[in-house]
Amino acid sequence: MAASRVPVALIGVGGVGKAILQQLLSAPLASKFNVVLVANSRLSLSLPLPNNAPLTEGNLAPILEQHGQALDVTSVISLLANHPDGKGVLIDSTGSDVVPSLYPTMLAHGVHIVTPNKKGLSGASSLYDAIQAASYPNSKALIYGESTVGAGLPILSTLKDLVGTGDEIERIEGVFSGTLSYIFNEYSKPEGSNVKFSEVVQIAKNLGYTEPDPRDDLSGTDVARKLCILARLCPGAPVLPEGAFSVPTESLVPPVLTDAKDKDEYLSRLAEGDEHFAKLRAEAEKEGKVVRYVGVIDLKAGKVECKLGKYDKDHAFATALKGSDNIISFSTKRYSPRPLLIQGAGAGADVTAMGCTSDLLKVYERIRY
Amino acid sequence: MAASRVPVALIGVGGVGKAILQQLLSAPLASKFNVVLVANSRLSLSLPLPNNAPLTEGNLAPILEQHGQALDVTSVISLLANHPDGKGVLIDSTGSDVVPSLYPTMLAHGVHIVTPNKKGLSGASSLYDAIQAASYPNSKALIYGESTVGAGLPILSTLKDLVGTGDEIERIEGVFSGTLSYIFNEYSKPEGSNVKFSEVVQIAKNLGYTEPDPRDDLSGTDVARKLCILARLCPGAPVLPEGAFSVPTESLVPPVLTDAKDKDEYLSRLAEGDEHFAKLRAEAEKEGKVVRYVGVIDLKAGKVECKLGKYDKDHAFATALKGSDNIISFSTKRYSPRPLLIQGAGAGADVTAMGCTSDLLKVYERIRY
Numbered sequence: 001m002a003a004s005r006v007p008v009a010l011i012g013v014g015g016v017g018k019a020i021l022q023q024l025l026s027a028p029l030a031s032k033f034n035v036v037l038v039a040n041s042r043l044s045l046s047l048p049l050p051n052n053a054p055l056t057e058g059n060l061a062p063i064l065e066q067h068g069q070a071l072d073v074t075s076v077i078s079l080l081a082n083h084p085d086g087k088g089v090l091i092d093s094t095g096s097d098v099v100p101s102l103y104p105t106m107l108a109h110g111v112h113i114v115t116p117n118k119k120g121l122s123g124a125s126s127l128y129d130a131i132q133a134a135s136y137p138n139s140k141a142l143i144y145g146e147s148t149v150g151a152g153l154p155i156l157s158t159l160k161d162l163v164g165t166g167d168e169i170e171r172i173e174g175v176f177s178g179t180l181s182y183i184f185n186e187y188s189k190p191e192g193s194n195v196k197f198s199e200v201v202q203i204a205k206n207l208g209y210t211e212p213d214p215r216d217d218l219s220g221t222d223v224a225r226k227l228c229i230l231a232r233l234c235p236g237a238p239v240l241p242e243g244a245f246s247v248p249t250e251s252l253v254p255p256v257l258t259d260a261k262d263k264d265e266y267l268s269r270l271a272e273g274d275e276h277f278a279k280l281r282a283e284a285e286k287e288g289k290v291v292r293y294v295g296v297i298d299l300k301a302g303k304v305e306c307k308l309g310k311y312d313k314d315h316a317f318a319t320a321l322k323g324s325d326n327i328i329s330f331s332t333k334r335y336s337p338r339p340l341l342i343q344g345a346g347a348g349a350d351v352t353a354m355g356c357t358s359d360l361l362k363v364y365e366r367i368r369y
Numbered sequence: 370m371a372a373s374r375v376p377v378a379l380i381g382v383g384g385v386g387k388a389i390l391q392q393l394l395s396a397p398l399a400s401k402f403n404v405v406l407v408a409n410s411r412l413s414l415s416l417p418l419p420n421n422a423p424l425t426e427g428n429l430a431p432i433l434e435q436h437g438q439a440l441d442v443t444s445v446i447s448l449l450a451n452h453p454d455g456k457g458v459l460i461d462s463t464g465s466d467v468v469p470s471l472y473p474t475m476l477a478h479g480v481h482i483v484t485p486n487k488k489g490l491s492g493a494s495s496l497y498d499a500i501q502a503a504s505y506p507n508s509k510a511l512i513y514g515e516s517t518v519g520a521g522l523p524i525l526s527t528l529k530d531l532v533g534t535g536d537e538i539e540r541i542e543g544v545f546s547g548t549l550s551y552i553f554n555e556y557s558k559p560e561g562s563n564v565k566f567s568e569v570v571q572i573a574k575n576l577g578y579t580e581p582d583p584r585d586d587l588s589g590t591d592v593a594r595k596l597c598i599l600a601r602l603c604p605g606a607p608v609l610p611e612g613a614f615s616v617p618t619e620s621l622v623p624p625v626l627t628d629a630k631d632k633d634e635y636l637s638r639l640a641e642g643d644e645h646f647a648k649l650r651a652e653a654e655k656e657g658k659v660v661r662y663v664g665v666i667d668l669k670a671g672k673v674e675c676k677l678g679k680y681d682k683d684h685a686f687a688t689a690l691k692g693s694d695n696i697i698s699f700s701t702k703r704y705s706p707r708p709l710l711i712q713g714a715g716a717g718a719d720v721t722a723m724g725c726t727s728d729l730l731k732v733y734e735r736i737r738y
Contacts, residue, residue: 026535140738153709154523154530161523161727166395320689323707334719338692340522344709351703358530369509369735 003368005034007088008360009076013040013064016116016147017093018057019353025056029357032364034085037076041094043068044076073102081109087141089363091356092117101127107134107141112367114359116147116352121232122225122244128232142363147355149176149226150326150346158330158342159233167332169234171339172297174328175317176226178347179209179217180252180293182324188281188291190313197277198270205267209324209347213263218252220293220306227295231304238302249306252293284310290318316341372737374403376457377729378445382409382433385485385516386462387426388722394425398726401733403454406445410463412437413445442471450478456510458732460725461486470496476503476510481736483728485516485721490601491594491613497601511732516724518545518595519695519715527699527711528602536701538603540708541666543697544686545595547716548578548586549621549662551693557650557660559682566646567639574636578693578716582632587621589662589675596664600673607671618675621662653679659687685710 008024010017024033038045038060045068049055055063080088090106092099092115100120103113104127113135120127135143149155162169175181186200187193201218204210210217224247231237231247240246251258253266254273260266284291289310294317297304311317321327326346329339345351377393379386393402407414407429414437418424424432449457459475461468461484469489472482473496482504489496504512518524531538544550555569556562570587573579579586593616600606600616609615620627622635623642629635653660658679663686666673680686690696695715698708714720 023535028533028535136738152530152703154527154711157526158523161521161723161730164397164730165723165726166392166397167723314688316689319683320685320710325707334521334723335713338694338714340711340713341689342523342709342711344704345707348703354530354534354536354703357534361530361533366735366738369505369738 004085005032006360006364006368007036007080007083007085008033008091009037009039009080009088010035010091010093011039011044011071011073011076011099012091012093012095012117013038013060014093014095015349016352016356017091018060019349020091020093020356021060022057023353023357024360029360032368033360036083036088037079038064039068039071039076040064041096042071044071045069073099077102077106077109077111080106080111086367087111089114089360091115091360092120093356095119097123103127103143104130104134107131107139107143110139110141112141112363113143114356114363115143115145116356118145118148118222118225118229118244121145121148122228124243125239125241128243142366144359144362145229146359147352148229150328150342150355151348152351152354152358153326153328153342153344153346155328155342156229156233158340159230162330162332162334163233163235167334169297169299169330169332170336171299171331172230172234172328173331174295175292175321175326176223176295176328176346177217177293178324178326178345179204179211180223181321181326181346182209184290184292185321185323187277188284190290190318192285193281196271196274198274201270213266215253215263215266220249220251223293223295223306224249227297227304227306231297234297234299236299237297238304240304247304247306250308252308280308288313292317292321373454374401375729375733375737376405376449376452376454377402377460378406378408378449378457379404379460379462380408380440380442380445380468381460381462381464381486382407382429383462383464384718385721385725386460387429388718389460389462389725390429391426392722392726393729398729401737402458402729405452405457406448407433408437408440408445409433410465411440413440414438442468446471446475446478446480449475449480455736456480458483458729460484460729461489462725464488466492472496472512473499473503476500476508476512479508479510481510481732482512483725483732484512484514485725487514487517487591487594487598490514490517491597493612494608494610497612511735513728513731514598515728516721517598519697519711519724520717521720521723521727522695522697522711522713522715524697524711525598525602527709528599531699531701531703532602532604536703538666538668538699538701539705540668540700541599541603541697542700543664544661544690544695545592545664545697545715546586546662547693547695547714548573548580549592550690550695550715551578553659553661554690554692556646557653559659559687561654562650565640565643567643570639571636582635584622584632584635589618589620592662592664592675593618596666596673596675600666603666603668605668606666607673609673616673616675619677621677649677657682661686661690685712
């Protein structure tokens, strides 16, 4: 039963996109998927290359510059919708909100979507509803976004299984940002810590754990996006009409620094916020607790929020969590009083790519069954 | 696109079987699955009942006794293979090895299998190979056994995703038995413990955490079965020709008690083993460690084994693990140096049933795509 390979187009070839390409071109995936197009935000490259020249994630950039044509997303949709081997999959590994705005169109053409891009699934309800209306079970077009939350960790699939089998979600709580995990694991330890907040942020930045502008992590927006994606899978959760922007989100840019004009001014004045965080840490320590930046979906209270929380020193978020790992806890009717916990690297190109390629395998198993 | 419901037959209606039935008869599963037959080891009942009388997991036993026909597995296979709504699913919720011995036949007839029964997937290679040969991708027949390891926890699916996307498994290590988790979490605590081993076993038995004969848990066989199922999904793992019986397994029935003739003698003499375990605990404490009964698959060392292990007091197996939870850690090329960890209830009817019903959803999504 040698089924034809599934056509795949990859848009976005930053760190994650390159890692996806590397996995797609390797066994065991190469026998199932046929990469027909690779693109960055400007240029697209049809494959195979002339003379079947080998493409790797290493030589991609120069080949794209040399042989690439101007990217035209409409023609990419057409390519995948009309491929002789059947409907293909578009992998949106961009960080843009332009590509997600086209998801309903792609799905309406029968093109499947796999994406680590949070912008679509955590966007306004109007877009989210249009995506749902255009995809399975309302059509044959599939959309998977496992790696939008917890990278390669099985977070969305576990939540879907819980809900799909009739469990009742009571509370989802977790440390969803690798950057903020690292910062607070260093800043607030069960055994105590004296390091300054600005120092930890600077170290995190030097280690490459933060976005170029650390405020993109410290704003909490990334966590709000993940919570929004999860909440939309929970029956009875609050409706979030503006997506992530409807999630109350505590910013870790302290009041004294909100007037910083740009990244450089913010970074140079980082120490001005130290007192603010030292006070929070001291308060927690007085209660025998540590501070963690968490996302919480509380179905009983009808709340979705991102905030600094205080946790007992023997809580899993204090003791078990290390480095820049994510930890997500599901408290449900069945998983009670103790939750179902999933922990591990929640960021990084290889594990994020894995979330996408495992989604691709799920698409494959369905459309090539 | 109102697809017909998938025909399902359930054999085995103990605690887990009843919980599966309860989930199948409730929303959201009832709209996808049509329970056409329910059976225990002797009697089978065709559904719907005369006059469409309602069946619940509560009235099942008396109705089965009153209306049941002698169970004939061959005719169950025929019913599912020739159903007008297409090939059906057999749920083997028995603890027998008779039903698993028929898996290859069922699969050859196109019948899908979902099972919490470990006996088939951890049996001799000859049976396992025949199951593989008769199932997808070698045929259209699917077999899923998520709940054989960790009950409803996403253990097998995560391992399949890691392997399927090209990650390299280095080590899988975990506390796989709810019973032995409880016993050692009580017996050997990071803060120290003076309780006697025989007392903890007796409490566990009184709480219903052990099999009627606790030696069935303490032998380690159940853990060996789970390890065998996992090892067979890891490329490069040692071949286990006799299945679980090929896994070196440390028994927790101490030498002094191996001559006990039966359960009652064993239970009455339980305290004779206390010295043996007290010595192990004292040794661990001297090293600042706790004792846990673990299963380990070490791909580098080429070893699969079940044994008592010693763990640092700040190791996840010591601090994070509570009650009768399972915890399983995957160390891989990508999840390194910190592993991917999954923790939660690994036993109990509802969560084990959930492992089965989430498998059913996966079958549904593929055959009714």
